Amino acid sequence: MSEQTREYPVGESPELPAPNHQPGAVKWVMENLFSSIPNGIVTILGLAFLYMVIPPFIQWAFIDSVVLGAESRQECNAINPDGACWAFIYRRWDQFVYGFYPADERWRVNISFILVAIIVAIALVERLRAIKGIIWVALALVVACIILIVGFFGLERVPTNKFGGFMLTLIIGLTGIFASLPIGIVLALSRLSTLPIFSIFATIFIEFIRGVPLITLLFIASTLLSYFLPPGTNFDLLVRVLIMVTLFSAAYLAEVIRGGLAAIPRGQYEAADALGLSYWKSMRLVILPQALKISIPGIVSSFIGLFKDTTLVLIIGLLDPLGIGQAAIADVKWIALSNELYVFIAIFFFIFCFSMSRYSLYLERKLHTGH
């Protein structure tokens, strides 16, 4: 550094050798892997670890595994006792996807999957998002999904306890995500409101929900809610779970959005006031667009959290993929295939959550206008 800053009189600069530049893989390896002895040891240990883990896993999961052609675990073992027995996932694939949704009606779920994909595309592809009224299209599609899956207007009604598998995960996850966002915004605004009563109520609500484990809230939804409703009334367990999951997610979102709101410089609020905008208008047109933009990483990570938390419904007896799988491996034919089950479901969640987090990173970078 000192060489660069030293000043030489004109014409007297010494002849320096060209910078030591050793291109190619060797240099990269030397710099990044073996720059010092401890570094080299770490590298070797790391590579040894990878060698110990990856080849046996590939051997187990792919090379030695049995996917088709086995009707039971015994047959799996007969074909290859060392590998994974994925056959039960193949045999029960329909259950993993649809739960116990009646086989003849599954086309309705398939159509809904397509509609959901369209909604997600609308939410993701920004050229579509710019079109006004697109939100109404999305809402209409959501309503269409509900009609299709639950079955109104002459379609055969499918009771919600037949829902299960990935379909259930998506229903709970997506409902929680979309329904909790507006509630979370309202809660965050209330908590920051200058009206003390609103602020107090919002704070109590948020702190209560965030202070207890989701599993206790789900227990309440599944067992206690009937105490709080007028005698003789009850409504669907899935609806109760959806409400609880939404409230839970809303409380977490509210804190994320509150952080975003707090990060907006005061000048923005004052500017909105100076323009004579009403509270709601200033929020809608000036403050919230900026605050939500700042909060996007937080919002997405709480969505990811919510999506992962959908597995907890297993404990109150809803048959999410994990529940379906546990029922499957309780069957004499597929007994004790727990490793296969857990790995399979872990991969499913990883794909969803990882792509969500990548998308959030992408958005963050794109929306970062810089100051």
Add this chain to the structure above:
Amino acid sequence: MSVIDVQEKPPFSLGALWRDKKARAIIMQILAVIGVLLFFGWLVNNTVKNIENLGVSVGFDFLWNTASYDINQTLIDYKATDTHFKAGVVGLLNTLLVAFCGVILATILGFTAGVARLSNNFVLSRLMQVYVEAVRNVPVLLQILLWYGIIIHSFPRVKAAVPLMEGVIVTNRGLFLPQPLPQDGFGWVWIAFFVALIAAYMFRRYAKKVLDATGKQLPVLLASLTLIVVLPVITYYIMGSPLGVSTPELKGFNYVGGFAIKPEFLALWLALSIYTGAFIAEIVRAGILAVSHGQSEAAHALGIRPNLTMRLVVIPQALRVIIPPLISQYLNLTKNSSLAIAIGYMDLVATLGGITLNQSGRALEVMLIILSVYLFISLSISFLMNIYNERVKLVER
């Protein structure tokens, strides 16, 4: 004058009241209070009616009935003939135990992985990235089940287990370790330990004074460590080694004696720590990156040595960013420990909310207790965190 006339002209009307900002604020708040009160009144009313209809009694008297179930891991003495209340306390202590151990391990893992992710060693930083991404994106319940499965299926069975060393046995029924049994006179070792602690603290203060006065640095860390280790060890031998050891031995079905870490605890502990550690790693990384590069350059310019720069300049500033989310991860870990129920670790939700609830049928009361306990833990930690935030807040202009 005419302006006042105009204002006086319209008699009192609701519309006018609504257009007045202050009045509207008050009206809205009153409406909100009434609404919430009505809502809760409705809930309570329904609950009372429902309880009447079902003809069940309500109250906490069931807590004093005999629990009549056993718990395999307890921190305090507990028998099946004790009360449900005591079973609940045992569960709560188990919750706190796994939360405490989890917080420590998760912090170690998280800080290590967070720093390692910033390492210039390609293999190490990539490995850590894979760890963080893989673990964060898989539900923690699944990870708990997976770890439990691995432990009970891959660890050796009791009969097949070979001691790793004297008194250390790894089996799928737990890790058995020798347990030190303090005998008469061991109290003196404790006293020596505390004396050494105090002495180390005094020395540290003295060293700081010397540093401030003369700029000379005394070897604080070395001296304190020597004090804390040597003094108790000397006392131990002076008192004639007052420590027995109970080593686990295979008797009948199981190892007896020694100290056992149960697989349920181990699985929950590992899963929660590894899961939370991945989040902490991200927090630590972000915290270190958040300290502006100018800060370390400024320290270099002042001639502060690199490791001191890290300790005195970068870390204090990074901690300001790290600690609040870190605490909320600790809270998450504590709350996630309620998933213990999936593998049969007897925490609060499994004892009180599980077996007691099932035996007594007092769902309302039991859930009230459990919610209150978790709320109490969460709120007291948030309270402490707020105090910390106030203290480290940057003074804004």
Add this chain to the structure above:
Amino acid sequence: MKILLPLAVGIAALAATSAASASTLSDVRDAGVVKCGVSTGLAGFATPDDAGNWQGLDVDLCRAIAAATLGDATAVEFVPLTSKVRFEVLKSGEIDVLVRTTTWTLTRDVGLGLNFAGVNYYDGQGFMVPTSLEGVNSALDLDGASVCIQTGTTTELNLSEYFRLNNMAYEPVPVETSAEGRSAYSAGRCDIYTTDASALAAQRSGLEDPSAHKILPEIISKEPLGPVVRHGDDQWLDIVKWSHNAMLNAEELGVTSANAVERSKDASNPAVQKLLGTADAGLGAQLGLSEDWAMNIITQVGNYGESFERNVGADTPLKLERGLNALWTNGGIQYAPPIK
């Protein structure tokens, strides 16, 4: 907090749409299905097969109730329940009847505000050990063992009491579901598996080598398992009770799903005719059902013996003996009051 108000309104609106009336029977008829709470998966009693159809002894009783009330044994909505939530779910009215290997005890019958409508399986708690465990021939040889036990049941109370009374120590290993229990037991996490003897047989049949495990002779408790309904609807209680009794009576009278139609025409046996509703005794009407209620049960589900053999009997992996569950005429204690 603003959201709570609309939420309350929403809840009220939703609740109003499904407000239950006083009579479970009319609810069932309106809904067109019987909502039946069953186990989340216990071989032989309630478990979904690869195609997602529920099967088992408990499931058959649910189907019998549906056949009696709606004339269609398939009009059942099975609600899989964990042992923890089962009573609250029943109390809330979410299900019409709970048939989930539930032990009839005083506390449950009286304290929880429920009614037991009979016993569809007489059970008792037993122990299963690997035969490789030397020197264990009785439950009294189990001092110091690790015991896998399903939580949320009466089993843990019996176990604790048994070991205490016999001055033996043990390590309880609580498991949540039978699948987890089997996995822990086969991995050697515990030496012994304890639960109701029927479930033990189911568990054993699910192990890799069933013959390598034996069930100890001791039965340490009485576990009468039966269907449960809410207090306060006697008509529904009667229907559940007599659906079960009809299956027992049918077996006693030799009426099976195959011969029921034929036997109903046989005027020589008044008991059969009363059972099958061809005697014009108006028995169905007394229950609020059609006269062919029992006929529907027998033709669509079968008698108790058929159901037993199909789900848990000698030809199934469970291979359970009739034992206590044989008819009283065959040395068992299944004794149904007569239908007349």
